Amino acid sequence: MRALVLLVCAIAPAASAAGLDCTFTQICSAQTGCQTSDGVPFHFNLSDDTVTFDGPQGPVTGRTLPHLAPPDIAILFDSVPGETLLVTLTGSGEAVMTQHIAAATGGIAAVSYYGTCAPES
DSSP, X not given: OXXXXXXXXXXXXXXXXXXXEEEEEEEEETTTEEEEEEEEEEEEEEOSSOEEEEETTEEEEEEEETTSOTTOEEEEEEOSTTEEEEEEXXXXXXXXXXXXXXXXXXXXXXXXXEEEEEEOO
């Protein structure tokens, strides 16, 4: 989790580590190709040892992946049954969030959201 604190400090050193506000402006999938958006908002809640977001069934807790060097970070969330969310953030605030969906009837889909994140204001 130290990497998450370093990431928040790198993006905006004066900000508190209460949360990250993200805006995703490009959405891509195999089914639809890439589309530009006015901005899909997403908020991550941060604490000393956890990263969460508010999902449709309540808070979803993620775990950081150890393979990136701070201040870059990757976080894996098991969101709802059949879905996984991977978020990768750079120290400069670039972000990609990829949603993996395994259909109960078979098949899999993925949607990637590209944008930026900054400490909440």
